[in-house]
Amino acid sequence: MLNNRKLIYRVNDIPLKFKFLIIYIICLLIPIIIINASFVSKFSKIIQDREESNYKISLERTRVDIVTIFDGCIATSHSIFSDRTLYNILDRSFTDGEQYFDIYDSQLRNRLNVYMSAYDNISNIEIYIDNPTISSGGTYYQIDEAVESTLWYKSLYSSKGSVLINTYLGYTKSLPTKRIQYLSILRKLNFYPSGDYDKRKILKVDINMQKLNNILKREKTFFNLYLLDPQNNIVCSSSPAYSYENIDSLQKYGSEAINKDNIFLETALSNSSYLKGWRLVGVSTSQSVQKSVMETLSFVLLLALLSILISSVFIFIMANSYNYRLKKLSKHMNKITDGKFDLIEIKEGEDEIGGVIRSFNRMASKINLLINDVYKLELQKKDLELERVRAEINFLQSQMDPHFLFNTLNAILVVSTKNGYTDIIDILKYLSKTLRRLLSWKDDLVTVREEISFTEMYLKIEKFRFGDKIEYSIDIDDSLMEFKLPKMSLQPLVENACKHGIQAIAGIGTVRISAGADEKELRICVEDNGTGMEEDKLAELIRNITSNEELSSNIGLRNVYRRLRLYYGGTISFKIESEKDTGTKVWFTIPCQK
Template sequence: MSFIRLLNDIRIRKKLSLMFITVAVLPLLASGVYLTSKLREVMIMNAFEQATDNVERVRKRTEEVIKVPLDISYQLSNDSRMKSVASRNYDSYIEVIQTYRQYSDIRDYMRLYKGVKSIRLYTPNPTMLNNWEFMQPDSQTMQAEWYTTALSKKGLAGWAYMQDERDLKYYLSLVRKISLDEPKKESVLVINVNSDVLNSILAQESFSTMIVDYHNNIVAANRPNLYGRNLDEVNVGDNMLTQTEGSFDEVMDGNASKVVIASLIPESSWNGLRVISVFTVSDIISDANEVIRVASLVVVGCLIIAILLVYASASLITSRVLRLSKHMSRVGTTSWDTYLDIDGKDEIGQLSRQFNSLVVRINQLMLEVEDSNQQKQLLQQKQNEIKFKMLASQVNPHFLFNTLESIRMEAHLRGEEDLAQAVWQLSILMRKSLEVGSGKIRLSEELHMVSCYLELHKFRYEDRLLYNMEIAPGTEEVEIPPLIIQPLVENSILHGLDRKEGATWITIRTKFTEDREVMVEIQDSGAGISPLKLKELQRQLMEAEDGGMRIGLRNVNDRLQLTYGPSSALSIQSIEGQGTEITFCIPQKGEPQCFQ
């Protein structure tokens, strides 16, 4: 309802524009956003599939390149001539040089295979010379991780990114233990892979692609700024550092990226390599964004033209409505001779014709109302005169209270304390009754009036009237209409005590229900009500109110229902000869929900 009210408050011109935007622009924008997201997804999926194919292709070509040094290492590990050269004890340097010249297999491998940069065998033989093929390992070399690991792997090949001692450059190198013929003499074979060959494999890749070793060293890359660095230095996430295979989303250098990783573990190797391809999402969708940008400009231009046309059409409609509004304003200033002429057979034209008929009819009614008002004013004047006379004839309440106070003081002086107390209570009761207005009073004030009322009757009935009040803590502050409980107590005295011999107990009880409603009970042990009369009484309470200003059960019941709703109506239970109980509920919030 609030939305409809808000919509009705908008001017027609803006309302038509808003309807156009709602019906045309928003669905178009929603479709554009949906299609754009789908286009982005398709492009990212195609790029992902391309990256996956590229990674697999690079993995296979890399495997072919490193298979060459792996095969050479197998051949050299079984080459008895090389083992003889490495384990032989030489008597002179001349003998060493002659032996090196006679053994040319290592040089032949380097000449035949472009993928091999260098081959060297580290042998702890003090009689040999270093010629970059056979090397004496120094203490630093023997303590290096790759050297100790190779000796511990019992002939398995390993792959490490290490510095060559000759040109001091870093290469992807195969390391492998070679057992010599003599016991306790073991060598480590190192074969450097040509980095240019590895980089040429990646040169044709469109995405950022790299080959890393098991220490996350980038041994080859198609981006010069990545080659030779460690992944820790490139600002990548933990997944790229630890995951061996698969694909995932990653943030690289602050850009949202897709990463595809393939693992490469050559045969008979204790470790391997990883091929990693990374593409930035923004680079992939840049072309799509350009197309979307151009399409958006075209759509926005069309929408602007459409909005202008809608605005112009709305102006034609609103101009006619404004003419009607001006004539209505003139009628509002009691100009009954106005006449509106709007052509057209649409709703606005029909409304203008109905407006003209309405003005004629209102003019006639105004003449009739003027005559009626003159008669009402004359009647009101007569009624005011009657009220003034009635007010003038009323007894001054101050005179009445002063008289009662004089009687009380005279009774007190003569020692008639009971009489003085009764007069005092009557004075309080009458004062409270005269001060009662149309608002609400606290329950404690109502109970105070009831207490005075009961004490006055107790003065009359003495021991035949007994009463007590059971007031639950917290209920005294509840506000109720005035003179609600006193008429019910009066009913118990008139119809309960007067029609029964002996003493009668009247109990007034308040308590909280489970729903935090205040329940008020007036219970007496009087004569009770017969079933037939009880049924008739309940029927009378349910009927429409008749005339009169009586204060009784009917008056109390009507005021409770008008104030709190039907759920607060009086509930009467009675057993003939045993007594009557009347209850009602006073809600603290909303409509009461208490039941007997």
């Protein structure tokens, strides 16, 4: 105990500015250095994991885009593959060239161009046939020895599948000396194998290589991507060393990823039979990860230096503030011994020293300060009285406005009754009951029967507004009517279905309310046949509802969700299911309570 007192006495002997310095070094500077040193030592692994995650996301995004192009081209080829009229023309024996060109102009010339115009991921479509009465030209060519000698022709007839995606080298028809790499969908036109359809017919759909290269080069900031066929040929790549134009042979994928400093990712392109063996490979050097680490660590160190600098300036300002005012106070207190009660003419501040200075000034001007205090107290009392009167007036006004509104509705109801406006009478009753319920919030929990009754009044008002455009049904067993649920937890869901789902469609909209229960949970469901939502819009809606931020949209759904969460905690389930142009279903489960 004695040692503790000695320590306190020694601390009391330390000047205030040195106390600030000690606090700064021990409580701020040293912890900042230790924390940042620990952070720097462990942050490299976190950044590496983050970068690898980014690589995987980039690889998957590229894979999906490429598969989408392939699937679209396959679908286009299937449309041509099943064109019976095309089969009839290609298998027909023409008497002379004039007869063929008449048919070509009327039915063949633009038959394939339509597909290329509609789907820009296809660069060219060609059909090869061994019908000698058809002249080569446009997009239709004879199967001659030159065609039979091509690698793609041999690959097609050696393949066992119905569809072959093949990469090969060939010359462009516009510039025969320019040799480029092609990626084509090949399939035999044998959809109608019986009867007269006995001639060889081949469909070749050339995929737009520039589109594929653009997709891969979009991710070049992350790593080099390689699209590989089952023979390990590079189909396209974002690597600067690769080009699909003016090449002498197909390039094989090498050993770039063997380097231990490289990050290597690989994924199968698709499970589809026609893409079996196709791969997407991503390779990135560890230098890119180290660069990200150094950039982040530099930023962290900069923040640490800024923290130290700002805290040093702040400590200096704080210490100077205390030191300056204490010297002023000490000087004026020494004047008291000479009978001088001069006021300290500085801005005191709101801290403890400021309080001491204010106390000193009050002591030096006893009477004047006393008068000022009494005067201020009287003003404060008058302000409080004025605020009380204003509160009473506002309360009376808040009571008067609903009363006036109900009287007005009742007056309209009487006039409508006298004049036989039967439709308006019911709606006015529903509206009056609705307003009364909204303004009278006695209980947080109500029965299902009461909530359904209120919601049905709202639906009847909506049906009055929109007539036969809105239909509704309520499918709730009587045994569930006495269960309790939070007030106003059903009507906002129905209002959302009417406003955002049904009003935007052209036909009749239907809202269906249903409920079910087991031993533990009560399930309430509201569904409509409205416009529905796409997956991204639905995901955004769910994020807005479950977010803690105060947003201006989806207020009704968010309020229902928050009130359910606040009342029941994590025992509730709140789900939204929606499909574009089909409708939306919103349902929640809460603990059973009577």
